[in-house]
Amino acid sequence: MDRRTLLTGGTFLVAAALTQDAHARSERVDATQADAELMQLAIDQAKEGDYPFGAIIVREGKVLALGTNSTKRLHDPTAHAEMMAIRNFLSGHEPEELKQTTIYASGEPCPMCMGAIVWCGFQRLVYAASIDQLATKIGQIDVTARRIANAAPFIDMQITAGVLSGNAMQLFDTDKK
Amino acid sequence: MDRRTLLTGGTFLVAAALTQDAHARSERVDATQADAELMQLAIDQAKEGDYPFGAIIVREGKVLALGTNSTKRLHDPTAHAEMMAIRNFLSGHEPEELKQTTIYASGEPCPMCMGAIVWCGFQRLVYAASIDQLATKIGQIDVTARRIANAAPFIDMQITAGVLSGNAMQLFDTDKK
Numbered sequence: 001m002d003r004r005t006l007l008t009g010g011t012f013l014v015a016a017a018l019t020q021d022a023h024a025r026s027e028r029v030d031a032t033q034a035d036a037e038l039m040q041l042a043i044d045q046a047k048e049g050d051y052p053f054g055a056i057i058v059r060e061g062k063v064l065a066l067g068t069n070s071t072k073r074l075h076d077p078t079a080h081a082e083m084m085a086i087r088n089f090l091s092g093h094e095p096e097e098l099k100q101t102t103i104y105a106s107g108e109p110c111p112m113c114m115g116a117i118v119w120c121g122f123q124r125l126v127y128a129a130s131i132d133q134l135a136t137k138i139g140q141i142d143v144t145a146r147r148i149a150n151a152a153p154f155i156d157m158q159i160t161a162g163v164l165s166g167n168a169m170q171l172f173d174t175d176k177k
Numbered sequence: 178m179d180r181r182t183l184l185t186g187g188t189f190l191v192a193a194a195l196t197q198d199a200h201a202r203s204e205r206v207d208a209t210q211a212d213a214e215l216m217q218l219a220i221d222q223a224k225e226g227d228y229p230f231g232a233i234i235v236r237e238g239k240v241l242a243l244g245t246n247s248t249k250r251l252h253d254p255t256a257h258a259e260m261m262a263i264r265n266f267l268s269g270h271e272p273e274e275l276k277q278t279t280i281y282a283s284g285e286p287c288p289m290c291m292g293a294i295v296w297c298g299f300q301r302l303v304y305a306a307s308i309d310q311l312a313t314k315i316g317q318i319d320v321t322a323r324r325i326a327n328a329a330p331f332i333d334m335q336i337t338a339g340v341l342s343g344n345a346m347q348l349f350d351t352d353k354k
Binding site: 075077078080086095098111113115116118119120121139141147148151152153154 | 252253254255257260263267271272275287288289290291292293295296297298316318319320324325328329330331
């Protein structure tokens, strides 16, 4: 299923509907124009990655931390973009501040990153390319971010999917690494 | 379901059966006496944790890295015992060496830690208390380690569950923090 919600930069369509089931620990919310602009920054981070994944952490429109996939340069298989953004955030902030932030990720967080996002208590997650889309290009663990969020009874997280997913997927075609 | 396989230190019973289904990316294997001794070291690490979780990384019976839950002391919600053991290992070894190692964890790895264990390519995981057991004492993400492993088509991991789980659970009753 192609969930791309943006075909060219600057404009976007919103595919996600506002839905919430009785047992959900996450709530689907619509994307805004600001989300598209911030996601582009995450995608810019992805362009710098050892693999094309990027993430940023934002509070009230202000970018507080950047992350790019650093698994090769750091010799660390856990140095995914989201983990790097969290590490960078925590180097200058207390973890409690994460509860007021949104993390933008160019790829749907894997279970490792989504587990970290849950434990950190992010208010909101916005991602571009889905695990299903990413799996056509690179090995993925086939468990969705929503599945992880909904299994955590202690959180209440907003999730917005598919913002600029076309731009994020395009990086796999231009990536020469 | 109580999966405790050890009621007192020094002896152990093996509950896990050797089973493998056609689509599994993980294989259940029986525990050995050496597993029980190594798990006790992981439980000793748990005693030092901010929360009572510990982990060790072992190759051919030799302990190569220790990890204890350090979420409070490091102000880092991702500093789970398994993540700390991996960080400590990688500070002195190349990640490729993890493929010949076993990680022993006093608690079944959460999706974050299990995602990390998958990406690191550990040969084997041995854990004590299950997520179901842990959830009676502390907030858990209700997704099993096996579920994560079986969703990763690129791995082939052995998993042994329930080794010294009684000892690991007992730490939650004696923990005064």
